[in-house]
Amino acid sequence: MVRFIRAFCPAVCCNKLRNPVLPLLFLAISATAGPAVAGVIYVDNRAGNDGRTGTAPVVTSSEDGPVRTIRKALRLADTGDTIIIANHGEPYHEALTLSGARHSGLPDLPFTIIGNGAVLDGSLPVPYDAWRRGAENVWSFKPWRKGFYQLIRDGAPVPEVKVETGAVLLPEIPAGHWAAWRGQIWFRPHAGFVPSSYRLSFAVEQTGISMYAVRNVRISGLEIRYFRQDGVNAHDLCDSVLLHSVKLTGNGRSGVTTAGTSSLSIMSSELSANRLHSLLITENSIGVVLDSRLSQPPDLQNMPGQQPVPGESLDRSADPFANP
Numbered sequence: 001m002v003r004f005i006r007a008f009c010p011a012v013c014c015n016k017l018r019n020p021v022l023p024l025l026f027l028a029i030s031a032t033a034g035p036a037v038a039g040v041i042y043v044d045n046r047a048g049n050d051g052r053t054g055t056a057p058v059v060t061s062s063e064d065g066p067v068r069t070i071r072k073a074l075r076l077a078d079t080g081d082t083i084i085i086a087n088h089g090e091p092y093h094e095a096l097t098l099s100g101a102r103h104s105g106l107p108d109l110p111f112t113i114i115g116n117g118a119v120l121d122g123s124l125p126v127p128y129d130a131w132r133r134g135a136e137n138v139w140s141f142k143p144w145r146k147g148f149y150q151l152i153r154d155g156a157p158v159p160e161v162k163v164e165t166g167a168v169l170l171p172e173i174p175a176g177h178w179a180a181w182r183g184q185i186w187f188r189p190h191a192g193f194v195p196s197s198y199r200l201s202f203a204v205e206q207t208g209i210s211m212y213a214v215r216n217v218r219i220s221g222l223e224i225r226y227f228r229q230d231g232v233n234a235h236d237l238c239d240s241v242l243l244h245s246v247k248l249t250g251n252g253r254s255g256v257t258t259a260g261t262s263s264l265s266i267m268s269s270e271l272s273a274n275r276l277h278s279l280l281i282t283e284n285s286i287g288v289v290l291d292s293r294l295s296q297p298p299d300l301q302n303m304p305g306q307q308p309v310p311g312e313s314l315d316r317s318a319d320p321f322a323n324p
Contacts, residue, residue, distance in 0.1 A: 038080035038109055041073040042066040046088045057084070070094055070113075070120075078102055080109040084116070085222075091121035095205040095227070098214050105216035107240070115222030115246075122205035122227035122251075123152055128196045131187075138173055139195050140184045143202060148228045148252030150203035150275060151178045151185055157250045157273055158187070158200075203228040203252050211262075213237040223247040229254075231274070234285065236260025242267060249273050254299075258285035266292050 041054040048068035052059070054076055059065035066086065067073050071094055073083045079101055085092070098111075105111035130141040143149060151158040161171055161179040170181050178187040185202065189195055208224040211217070212235045224231040224246065231248035234241060234257070241264045248255030248271045255271035257280040258264050265288040271278040272295040279298040281287045287298060 038082060038105075039078065040082045040084060041076055042084050042086070043070050043073045043092075044068065044086040044088075045090055045092055046086070048086075057086070070096055074098065074103065077111070080105045080111055082112040082114065084114045085118045087116040087118040091119040093121050093124070093205075095122060095207060096120070096209045098209065098211045098217065100213050103211075103217070104214045105218075107216055110216040110218045110240075110242075111214070112218045112220075113222070114220055117221055117223070119223045119225065120208050121225055122203050122208060123150070123201040123225075124204045126151075126195070126200045126202050131195045133194075134186075136188075137191070138170070138186055138188045140186045142184045143204075145204065145206070145228060146183055148203070148275065149180045149185055150226055150228065150250060150252040151187065152201045152203075152226055152250065154199050157275075160275070201226070203250075207231075207233045208248075208251070209233070210235060211238045211241065214241065215239040217241045218244065219246060220244040221246070223249070224255075225250045228252045230257045230280075231271075232256045232264075234258045234260075234262035234264045236262055238262035238264060241265070243269055245269060247272075248278075251275065253277065254280040255294075256280070256287070257282065258287050259283050260285060262286070264288070265290065268292060271295065 042057045044066035045068055047059060048066035050068050050072040052065040052067055053063055054067040054073055056064050057066055070085060070092055074096060077083060103111055126141060131139045132141065133139050159177045161173050161177050163171060163179050163181045167181065170179065170186060173179055173186060173188040175188050175190045178185055187195055189197060203226045205227050206229045208227045208231045210233050230253055231251045232243065236259055243266045246269045251274045253275060254277035255274040256266065259282045261284050263286040267290045269292045272293065277299045278294040278296040279287055280301065281298055282301045
C-alpha cells in the first residue's frame, strides 16, 4: 500500500518534503483502509433489463434492478465481483467470454459466477424450411457454421451414426438417428414422419464460456449444454479456475477443454454425453478432477514436438472416473 501511495505522491517520491503533513495523511488513510470490497451483479432473464444497473435482485426503480443477460453483467463487472444468476427454468441462450483482470479475482476474493442451477444453452431450433429430402427418407440441412455439430431432440442429444473421415458414401442411418457428412446434418425420421414432426434443434454458438488470461475464478451451479465446440474452454494463461457443481453435457466437441498454460480444476461436477470428449487437456495445460462424474476418461493431446502432460496433472485420488 505504501508503494502505491508513493507512486502518486510527489512529496514522498522526492526527498524534499514541501508539505510534511500530506504524506502522513496518505499513510494514515492506507493504515486504516479495510480489505477490498467487490460488487454483486444480478441477472434475471425474466424480470431483468440490460438498461438497469444490476445492483439489486429485484426491480426497485427505473434504473436499479437486475440485468437481463449474463453478457451485460460481464460488461459491468470488475475484479473480484460476483455475478448471481436467477433460475426460472428458462435457459440463457448466450455464449460468454471472460478475459483479463476485469474478470479475474484475488486469492481471497475470487471472481465468482453463481448459477443457481440455471442453464446456459447454445442451441437454436432447426428452421422447418431448412430440410431437404434425399433418398430413402433421409433428410439433410446445412448449418451456417461448420466444424463440430450436435443435433438435439426434446432436450436430449439425438443418437449419432459416426462417419469415418473421408467417407465417400453416407452410411446407413437408422430411424431416429443422425450423421454429420460433407458439411451437413443428415437425419432419418421414423416411418410416416418428417423432420418437422419433431422438436429438433442444433448447436449454434461455439463455446459456452471461453476464458483467456484470467485467474482466481469460481463458477458454480450452472448447466452448460449444446454448444458446437466446448462447454468451457480455458484457452490460455488461465490460473486457479474452479468449476464447482456444474453440469456440462451434449456439447459438440468436449465438456471442458484446457489449452496453452492454463490450469483448471473440476469438483463435484458432471461431464456427460459430450460428443467427442468429456475433458480435453491440450498443450501444457493442467486439468484436475475431484469427486466428479465423467462419462469418458480425460483425453491428453499435446502439440507436435512437446512432451506428454505429466500424469500428476490429473488428481485421481478421489477416483473421479467412477460413477458416484
